[in-house]
Amino acid sequence: MRKSPIALTVNGRTREAWVWPHQTLLQVLRDVLGATEVKYGCGEGVCSTCTVLMDGESINSCLMFAVQAAGRSVTTVKGLAQGEELHPLQESFLAHDAAQCGFCTPGMLLIAHEFIGRHPQPSREEIREALAGNLCRCTGYTKIIDAVESFAMDRKDPASTPPAGAAPR
Amino acid sequence: MTATSDVEPRERTETPLHTVGTSVTHDDFVQKVRGSLAYADDWSLPGMLFGRVVRAQVPSARITSIDVGEAARLPGVVAILTAADVPNNAIAEEASGLGMSPVVMPVLAEDRIRYQGEPVALVAAEDPEVAEQAAELVMVATEDFPGVFSPERALEPDAPHVHDSGNEIVEWRIGRGDAERALRDAPVVVEGTYRSQRVDHAYLEPEAGVGWIDGDVLTLRVATQVIEHAREIARILGLAESRVRVIGTYMGGGFGGKEDLTVEPHLALLVWKTRRPVKMVWSRQESLLARWKRHPFVMHYSTGADRDGRILAQRIRIVGDGGAYPLLSPRVLFAAAVTAAGPYAAPEVQIVSTAAFTNTVPSSAMRGFGAMQVVFAYEAQMDRLARAVGLTPTEVRERNFLREGDTIPTGERLDTHVALPEAMHTALERLGPRPEDADGWRVGRGFACNMQPYGRARYFADSASCWLGLEPDGSLLIRIGITDLGGGQAASLCQIACEILGVPMERTTIHISDSALTPPAGGTFATRQLYMSGNAVLQTARELRERLLPVVTDLLGAEPTDEVLFAGGQVSIRDPDRSASLREVVRECERRGVDTAHLTTFHAEAGEFDPRTGQGKTFPDYTYGTHAVDVAVDPETGAVRILRYVACHDVGRAINPQRVEGQIQGGVAQGVGYALSEEVRIEEGVNVAALFADYLIPTSTDLPDIEPIVLEVGPGKGPFGARGIGEPSIAPCAAALAGAIADAIGERITELPMTPERVLRALKHAETAGGDGSA
Numbered sequence: 019m020r021k022s023p024i025a026l027t028v029n030g031r032t033r034e035a036w037v038w039p040h041q042t043l044l045q046v047l048r049d050v051l052g053a054t055e056v057k058y059g060c061g062e063g064v065c066s067t068c069t070v071l072m073d074g075e076s077i078n079s080c081l082m083f084a085v086q087a088a089g090r091s092v093t094t095v096k097g098l099a100q101g102e103e104l105h106p107l108q109e110s111f112l113a114h115d116a117a118q119c120g121f122c123t124p125g126m127l128l129i130a131h132e133f134i135g136r137h138p139q140p141s142r143e144e145i146r147e148a149l150a151g152n153l154c155r156c157t158g159y160t161k162i163i164d165a166v167e168s169f170a171m172d173r174k175d176p177a178s179t180p181p182a183g184a185a186p187r
Numbered sequence: 188m189t190a191t192s193d194v195e196p197r198e199r200t201e202t203p204l205h206t207v208g209t210s211v212t213h214d215d216f217v218q219k220v221r222g223s224l225a226y227a228d229d230w231s232l233p234g235m236l237f238g239r240v241v242r243a244q245v246p247s248a249r250i251t252s253i254d255v256g257e258a259a260r261l262p263g264v265v266a267i268l269t270a271a272d273v274p275n276n277a278i279a280e281e282a283s284g285l286g287m288s289p290v291v292m293p294v295l296a297e298d299r300i301r302y303q304g305e306p307v308a309l310v311a312a313e314d315p316e317v318a319e320q321a322a323e324l325v326m327v328a329t330e331d332f333p334g335v336f337s338p339e340r341a342l343e344p345d346a347p348h349v350h351d352s353g354n355e356i357v358e359w360r361i362g363r364g365d366a367e368r369a370l371r372d373a374p375v376v377v378e379g380t381y382r383s384q385r386v387d388h389a390y391l392e393p394e395a396g397v398g399w400i401d402g403d404v405l406t407l408r409v410a411t412q413v414i415e416h417a418r419e420i421a422r423i424l425g426l427a428e429s430r431v432r433v434i435g436t437y438m439g440g441g442f443g444g445k446e447d448l449t450v451e452p453h454l455a456l457l458v459w460k461t462r463r464p465v466k467m468v469w470s471r472q473e474s475l476l477a478r479w480k481r482h483p484f485v486m487h488y489s490t491g492a493d494r495d496g497r498i499l500a501q502r503i504r505i506v507g508d509g510g511a512y513p514l515l516s517p518r519v520l521f522a523a524a525v526t527a528a529g530p531y532a533a534p535e536v537q538i539v540s541t542a543a544f545t546n547t548v549p550s551s552a553m554r555g556f557g558a559m560q561v562v563f564a565y566e567a568q569m570d571r572l573a574r575a576v577g578l579t580p581t582e583v584r585e586r587n588f589l590r591e592g593d594t595i596p597t598g599e600r601l602d603t604h605v606a607l608p609e610a611m612h613t614a615l616e617r618l619g620p621r622p623e624d625a626d627g628w629r630v631g632r633g634f635a636c637n638m639q640p641y642g643r644a645r646y647f648a649d650s651a652s653c654w655l656g657l658e659p660d661g662s663l664l665i666r667i668g669i670t671d672l673g674g675g676q677a678a679s680l681c682q683i684a685c686e687i688l689g690v691p692m693e694r695t696t697i698h699i700s701d702s703a704l705t706p707p708a709g710g711t712f713a714t715r716q717l718y719m720s721g722n723a724v725l726q727t728a729r730e731l732r733e734r735l736l737p738v739v740t741d742l743l744g745a746e747p748t749d750e751v752l753f754a755g756g757q758v759s760i761r762d763p764d765r766s767a768s769l770r771e772v773v774r775e776c777e778r779r780g781v782d783t784a785h786l787t788t789f790h791a792e793a794g795e796f797d798p799r800t801g802q803g804k805t806f807p808d809y810t811y812g813t814h815a816v817d818v819a820v821d822p823e824t825g826a827v828r829i830l831r832y833v834a835c836h837d838v839g840r841a842i843n844p845q846r847v848e849g850q851i852q853g854g855v856a857q858g859v860g861y862a863l864s865e866e867v868r869i870e871e872g873v874n875v876a877a878l879f880a881d882y883l884i885p886t887s888t889d890l891p892d893i894e895p896i897v898l899e900v901g902p903g904k905g906p907f908g909a910r911g912i913g914e915p916s917i918a919p920c921a922a923a924l925a926g927a928i929a930d931a932i933g934e935r936i937t938e939l940p941m942t943p944e945r946v947l948r949a950l951k952h953a954e955t956a957g958g959d960g961s962a
Contacts, residue, residue, distance in 0.1 A: 048229075054225070054226075054228075054229035054230075055221075055222030055223065055229075057226075057391070057392070057439070058228065058393070058468075059391045059392075059393075059471065059879075060471040060879035061470060061471060061472075062471070062878055062879050062880055064878075064879040064880045065391060065471075065879060067391050094222065095220075095221070095222035096221070096222050096223075099221060104217075104220065104221070108220040108221070111220045112212050112216055112217065112220055113212075114845075115210065115212070115216075115845040115846060115848075115849050117216055117219045117220055118440075118673040118674060118675070118849055118853060119219075119390070119391070119392070119437075119438060119439045119440040119672060119673025120215075120216070120218075120219025120220075120224060120437070120439070120673060121226065121390070121391040121392045121439030121440060121673075122391050123219050123220055123222075124222045127220065142892075146887045146888055147887075147888060149886075149887040150886045150887050150888040151886070152887075153391065153884060153886065154391070154856075154887075155388075155389055155390055155391055155440050155442075155853075155856075155857065155884060156440055156673050156674075156849075156853045157849055157852060157853050157856070158849075158852035158853045158854075158855055158856035158890060158893045159852075159856065159886075159887040159890060160852045160890075160892045160893045161845075161848075161849055161852065162887075163887065163892070
């Protein structure tokens with residue numbers, strides 16, 4: 019067994035790493051590439067705390083081998099903000115107090131971002147369904163749903179919301 | 188950044204405040220949404236090793252030998268430690284505080300294994316995977332030793348002993364009058380036995396930390412609720428207590444699970460042995476297997492009343508499963524005993540609350556802390572009493588609610604307002620008319636009232652210190668040794684300081700949770716933090732303001748009788764209209780040699796408790812509330828769907844209303860999991876469900892929108908009249924849901940969790956045996 023080199027894009031920047039064939043994307047993002055904003059919660063694909071967007075689609079990074087991410091584009095929660103300026107979805111999480119301990123928040127933000135991108139005008143129940151795979155132990159979900167709903171409603175022009183991972187390559 | 192919440196109009200207890208009572212956000216939350224907050228596992232040091240715990244695979248055994256040879260030969264392994272390598276192999280905290288539990292817990296098992304998952308050895312390696320492999324290669328040879336797996340069995344005279352001294356950890360006896368006689372004479376007696384299960388905190392952040400040697404100080408940066416454990420760690424290593432520094436990180440949830448030591452002694456030993464930095468992170472499965480849990484309780488209740496539903500006597504017997512070591516069992520069973528009769532009059536009462544050792548993973552602190560389990564029992568008793576005397580559940584409670592000035596079973600007077608009638612009626616009014624059955628599902632309504640202490644037991648004589656300093660630019664620095672588990676503990680303290688000193692929130696920086704640099708404030712547990720540290724900040728800020736006042740008065744050319752306003756980074760008087768910036772105030776203080784920094788300690792109300800009589804002072808105060816819920820039960824599957832959930836608590840004063848709502852909503856979600864789905868299943872000492880996939884915490888679709896109602900009725904003992912809300916919000920859920928399910932199916936479920944299987948069984952029983960008349 020030996021390490022092999024991979025290249026992938028993380029939040030718009032090309033990154034290279036030598037990885038073991040059995041290393042998960044989560045391990046490589048955190049331990050090799052320093053993307054500690056991606057959190058380990060269970061390693062079983064149950065809590066989705068480790069959610070990232072892979073070419074725009076949400077995945078559990080604990081269930082994917084790093085080598086499978088070669089040549090692909092990964093967005094973490096740090097790909098949402100434009101520099102110092104928070105993404106409006108992040109602002110909505112703040113305004114609605116949707117983060118308590120904050121550990122599930124990166125995954126929640128990404129899953130919500132993906133969902134609203136596809137369903138710009140969701141009902142409250144659709145938002146609830148969309149978040150069902152991401153566990154939170156602090157908030158009871160109500161304020162997270164408030165935040166996502168309010169973000170969706172405030173988005174007068176969907177095109178005005180910057181897509182995640184849109185930073186120049 | 189400011190956000191305003193649309194909470195209920197609430198009865199204001201004082202004149203409007205500036206910062207307190209508003210829903211402002213704080214830096215730590217900004218970092219959380221950015222993903223930039225460095226939790227315990229997000230932080231590394233160059234050249235660090237990775238630690239791993241070798242854990243026992245069987246629940247009860249004698250260790251005959253430990254062979255580390257093969258593990259040590261694995262390339263990359265740097266150290267393997269067993270009990271013989273621990274300078275002082277005892278975690279010696281005496282939890283009762285009254286000398287009642289002398290059994291100590293080893294850091295690493297020496298000759299006996301007492302639960303599955305017990306640490307036996309430690310490994311440090313250059314790579315986490317090597318550490319994991321090496322841990323698997325450590326050969327622990329054992330021979331079977333008889334074990335005991337239920338607390339009731341453990342208390343029988345012929346049960347195998349978990350510890351040589353016997354299986355009783357603690358027994359509290361609280362009472363007054365002659366409950367036996369009163370029950371014999373009572374016209375109405377209702378009886379019940381209730382069982383609650385073992386559950387896990389299941390915070391999303393598993394236990395983690397990094398340790399290193401800084402100069403000659405052993406330093407640990409860990410996810411902990413209690414940095415004061417530095418002293419215990421020093422004792423284990425045989426070091427002076429001043430030689431260990433603990434830096435607490437913002438936690439990804441705690442709920443009591445990071446209140447006792449987690450990775451600290453393991454890290455400390457590996458760092459001290461290898462003289463290198465070490466990181467240790469427990470896997471989720473390890474945490475589910477081996478981290479302390481909530482106590483399972485068996486509760487026997489006999490409640491005697493007159494024909495009008497007035498309670499005459501309560502006889503209550505509680506047995507808690509403490510698992511293999513004492514930990515905080517004495518305190519948990521104490522809280523259970525004190526609150527076992529609920530927020531109701533109990534003229535003659537006898538409460539016996541016992542914790543027993545078993546060969547299972549230890550039980551210790553979890554949000555609700557003994558005062559939660561009993562709500563499931565005492566509220567069922569109230570509903571049963573209502574039925575027995577022909578009253579509604581609200582009527583029977585109204586006739587028995589404790590009021591300010593009444594005494595609880597320990598003989599102690601309640602000295603603040605008891606807002607239970609208000610909470611009960613407000614919650615039920617919010618629910619409105621009862622919904623009808625639909626689509627074959629049966630609808631039911633239930634509610635539960637509770638009292639939950641905030642603050643530590645008075646005999647601990649709790650205290651918290653705080654340091655505040657105005658910087659030359661007029662900004663404010665706060666140093667305080669609290670830990671923050673995500674409830675906004677640090678943020679609320681900023682609001683309190685800003686309120687008094689008039690510094691804008693964005694000009695305030697708070698440093699928390701470092702035993703070397705922040706004044707000790709005690710851990711974040713027992714819903715004590717706002718009460719204790721909030722008062723410490725308030726007191727410090729007021730004293731600092733008093734010191735500044737003469738300088739300010741001179742600076743503004745004011746009369747000593749003029750009212751000076753501290754707000755918006757300015758000090759001002761109205762007539763004549765004059766103001767100065769805090770920067771100018773600090774400059775003037777410097778010129779005059781007036782110190783602009785201040786350190787103060789707040790002392791809680793202390794008091795004695797006599798365990799022989801069961802009488803004395805217990806907790807500083809309580810938070811009261813009512814949860815009311817509508818459910819629909821599917822008679823085909825036993826599934827329970829929550830239609831509406833209203834949770835109402837009197838918090839005295841909401842420092843940050845939005846965050847109080849969040850505490851209530853989160854408490855409900857965790858309480859719903861406890862009520863309906865969560866259980867750490869252990870069979871004959873062996874955990875049979877150690878995957879997160881087996882441990883069912885509620886998802887967003889398992890819950891409706893949780894409707895919090897924040898009352899500010901009776902001022903409590905926290906800053907600005909606040910009462911704690913962290914634990915009170917979780918406690919009534921199971922009882923409220925049990926009442927609603929009983930209302931729907933005609934039978935009260937008395938064992939948690941109320942899974943579809945149990946609901947279906949109760950429903951079948953109701954149909955065949957006519958039920959217990961609950962509907």
